Amino acid sequence: MKKGNRITWVALYMLMWATSNFLPEAFIDPPVFNIAHRGASGHAPEHTLPAYQQAVEMQTDYIEIDLQQTTDGSFVAFHDEELSRTTSGQGKLKDITIDDLKALDAGSWFNQLYPEKSNQDYKDLQVPLLEEIIQCLHPDVSFYIEIKETKEGAMDQLLALLNKYELIESNRVVLQSFDEDILKKMHELEPAIPLVQLIHQDRLSSIDYQQVYEYAIGAGVAHSLLNQQRVKQIRQAGLLVYAYTVNKEEDMKRLMEWGVKGLFTDYPDRLEHVKKSLDKP
Numbered sequence: 222m223k224k225g226n227r228i229t230w231v232a233l234y235m236l237m238w239a240t241s242n243f244l245p246e247a248f249i250d251p252p253v254f255n256i257a258h259r260g261a262s263g264h265a266p267e268h269t270l271p272a273y274q275q276a277v278e279m280q281t282d283y284i285e286i287d288l289q290q291t292t293d294g295s296f297v298a299f300h301d302e303e304l305s306r307t308t309s310g311q312g313k314l315k316d317i318t319i320d321d322l323k324a325l326d327a328g329s330w331f332n333q334l335y336p337e338k339s340n341q342d343y344k345d346l347q348v349p350l351l352e353e354i355i356q357c358l359h360p361d362v363s364f365y366i367e368i369k370e371t372k373e374g375a376m377d378q379l380l381a382l383l384n385k386y387e388l389i390e391s392n393r394v395v396l397q398s399f400d401e402d403i404l405k406k407m408h409e410l411e412p413a414i415p416l417v418q419l420i421h422q423d424r425l426s427s428i429d430y431q432q433v434y435e436y437a438i439g440a441g442v443a444h445s446l447l448n449q450q451r452v453k454q455i456r457q458a459g460l461l462v463y464a465y466t467v468n469k470e471e472d473m474k475r476l477m478e479w480g481v482k483g484l485f486t487d488y489p490d491r492l493e494h495v496k497k498s499l500d501k502p
């Protein structure tokens with residue numbers, strides 16, 4: 222083969238590899254993943270270290286983390302835009318510094334709302350940094366991180382953190398987002414990370430699943446929007462199906478029967494029990 226032709230073929234191969242779906246072995250015919258939604262958030266205050274630790278004790282496969290940034294750029298685990306539901310603070314997460322956020326009580330709200338589950342240890346818990354969570358739970362735990370609103374350069378910053386703790390090479394991280402531009406950018410930066418496209422109700426019928434397959438390994442959908450036909454349609458595009466947030470045993474059973482490959486739940490202990498009762502790996 223002439224040198225020019227060879228270079229063209231190599232370039233073409235590299236382009237195909239870079240743009241193709243990359244499926245790590247763990248995702249080829251995987252078991253049903255038990256994904257602890259904001260930690261074991263049915264048992265302890267969401268996105269706090271006790272919620273994550275309890276999930277690990279309950280044999281969860283992944284800890285789900287909602288990733289946001291403070292005004293000075295720190296990655297923290299926090300679900301809402303507003304501080305008021307789950308902390309003693311007011312205002313928006315994106316407007317607070319990490320020092321001010323750390324001074325807030327992120328656990329007492331849970332004791333007040335669920336007195337039957339309250340625990341004095343939850344009082345004055347802090348909102349955790351992503352790095353603190355990884356350090357605290359490393360090296361046994363895998364993370365299913367939802368990228369929410371982030372700043373310029375956040376993907377490079379996140380990638381550096383994942384690499385620092387070798388989460389990509391040890392196959393212990395999945396990234397998900399409703400924002401397809403974020404996922405495409407991450408796929409370009411590091412195609413080895415398994416990505417999951419979260420899909421809102423209004424896009425469920427119109428989205429091109431074959432196109433999602435170009436950069437993602439799966440689709441995440443609210444469980445109430447799924448039916449057997451929809452699961453089949455998504456799987457036919459080569460994508461795995463993940464369902465949120467599934468807390469009732471009958472829903473867990475039905476979704477598994479339809480071929481859903483991961484359930485986000487506030488009760489990882491309940492899901493583990495259901496999986497065992499169905500003899501699911």
Ligand code: G3P
Pocket residue numbers: 258285287300367397419441465466485
């Ligand atoms: O990760 C899927 C699910 O968590 C999305 O919903 O609102 O709980 O972040 P939300």
Ligand code: CA
Pocket residue numbers: 285286287367
């Ligand atoms: Ca989430």
